[in-house]
Amino acid sequence: MILCLVDDDPVSLEALTFASRLGDVEACVFGDAKVDGYVAQARRVAHDRLDEYAPEAWAQAIVELAPDVVVAPGTDRGHEVLAHVAARLGVPLAANVVEAEVDGDTLRLTRQRWGGSLLEEARLTGSPKLIQIASHAV
16 A cells, blocks of 8 residues: 555645555545545544644554555655654655655655755665655655
């Protein structure tokens, strides 16, 4: 399963577009974000304690969904939540990704470095694969 973190930030829709290039995407929606027309399935996470931003709780919700790939938007929240997921699971996280391609059990990535003046080619293995897209990469 490819899961995309979606919140009220419009950059989340960029993340959904990016994730759809990897395959069928399910949205993990926090808040009142609208994803109609972007994905076939959305999992809306709702609880009274999650009315406010709660990065550790959001991360736990993602962990419990047990995805193969998680894509997060290039926002402060996207960075923080995915960092919590990576720490909980002990897996690597690739940030500032501008391109990704499935290559068997590996993701081939292109990442921005040095403010976009350098592009890095990388491979991401393990499970789940965590990627945070660069802001406005889509």
